Amino acid sequence: MSLVNFREKWAQLRARTPLDEDGGYRMQFMTTCRNVRIYAATTLGGREPALVLDVVGAVRLAAAAVATGRVLKVKVGEFPGLPEGRSGVALELHDPSFEDLFEHLGQDIIAAIGDSDEPDIGTAISKCIQRWRSFVEQGNPPMSGEEVRGLLGELVVLDRCIGRFGAREALQAWVGPLGGLRDFQLPDASVEVKTFQSDTGAVVRFNDPQQLDADDQRPVYVAAVRLARCSKGGVTLPQAIQRIREHLHADQEVLAMFEQRLTRCGYVAAFAQLLEQQYRAGRPVLYRVRDDFPRIRPGDIPPGVQDVHFSVPLAALRAFLVETELVLGEPAASLEQED
Numbered sequence: 001m002s003l004v005n006f007r008e009k010w011a012q013l014r015a016r017t018p019l020d021e022d023g024g025y026r027m028q029f030m031t032t033c034r035n036v037r038i039y040a041a042t043t044l045g046g047r048e049p050a051l052v053l054d055v056v057g058a059v060r061l062a063a064a065a066v067a068t069g070r071v072l073k074v075k076v077g078e079f080p081g082l083p084e085g086r087s088g089v090a091l092e093l094h095d096p097s098f099e100d101l102f103e104h105l106g107q108d109i110i111a112a113i114g115d116s117d118e119p120d121i122g123t124a125i126s127k128c129i130q131r132w133r134s135f136v137e138q139g140n141p142p143m144s145g146e147e148v149r150g151l152l153g154e155l156v157v158l159d160r161c162i163g164r165f166g167a168r169e170a171l172q173a174w175v176g177p178l179g180g181l182r183d184f185q186l187p188d189a190s191v192e193v194k195t196f197q198s199d200t201g202a203v204v205r206f207n208d209p210q211q212l213d214a215d216d217q218r219p220v221y222v223a224a225v226r227l228a229r230c231s232k233g234g235v236t237l238p239q240a241i242q243r244i245r246e247h248l249h250a251d252q253e254v255l256a257m258f259e260q261r262l263t264r265c266g267y268v269a270a271f272a273q274l275l276e277q278q279y280r281a282g283r284p285v286l287y288r289v290r291d292d293f294p295r296i297r298p299g300d301i302p303p304g305v306q307d308v309h310f311s312v313p314l315a316a317l318r319a320f321l322v323e324t325e326l327v328l329g330e331p332a333a334s335l336e337q338e339d
Contacts, residue, residue: 164329
């Protein structure tokens with residue numbers, strides 16, 4: 001899926017003869033995704049930029065998504081002019097200084113709809129709006145430090161998978177951002193990626209015991225990636241992303257697949273300049289999950305117990321070490337920096 005140029009279309013819509021009446025939109029169709037029609041629009045009165053989504057049936061957004069804000073106004077309902085059985089979602093931007101980020105919100109919504117099942121469209125749209133508002137209207141960081149490190153660790157592994165399997169197959173295997181139980185479903189194995197920092201100890205954390213629920217037919221591995229904070233000589237998350245993009249640019253479909261997964265991880269390119277922390281990423285250390293692997297088994301959890309998570313020191317996993325290159329291959333984009 002290619003990127004949609006909303007800003008260019010907003011400029012064209014504004015250049016038309018302005019109308020005096022309020023309460024409507026001048027619209028231009030942009031694309032269709034999962035039976036949702038997406039329009040670039042401007043308000044008829046103030047000619048402010050807007051996005052209009054034409055959705056089959058009723059759509060419900062989270063209360064936080066439709067709450068009135070100082071920058072963004074969201075309307076949901078049966079808009080005049082829409083065909084029978086369809087409803088609309090309109091997003092109006094009321095601060096022109098955020099227009100570039102507003103375009104990224106549109107891209108984010110398109111990617112989220114494309115990766116969602118039909119019943120989850122409202123949820124997918126709500127998450128995009130809430131994430132955008134959290135930064136623009138509330139000043140919260142676009143990604144937490146934990147989210148940055150988690151994504152960086154997955155990119156280190158993705159880089160090696162690109163080297164072994166090729167870009168398309170590696171991107172298809174990266175299912176963690178799409179809600180997969182484990183981060184990678186490779187043709188011959190499943191891989192869960194964990195990161196740890198040198199200054200907090202070599203310990204990895206598991207948030208779902210099922211991630212380590214292995215069977216004889218399909219090996220399960222844990223890839224532990226060491227990330228050391230540094231002031232120079234390392235790589236930022238946006239720099240790591242750009243290095244991988246350079247390996248994908250020849251295939252626009254694969255590049256779009258990569259961008260969609262980044263969006264699902266909460267990464268928005270417009271916020272890249274805010275993610276300045278550098279990390280030195282080590283070579284992934286790979287462990288195979290066997291019967292005696294230290295863990296909590298799903299069958300051992302008593303009924304009624306929820307949200308089970310646990311941590312394991314890497315020192316306890318030495319007996320399960322395997323050769324990284326045999327499973328993940330060699331790196332393609334040089335994201336790793338050895339001390």
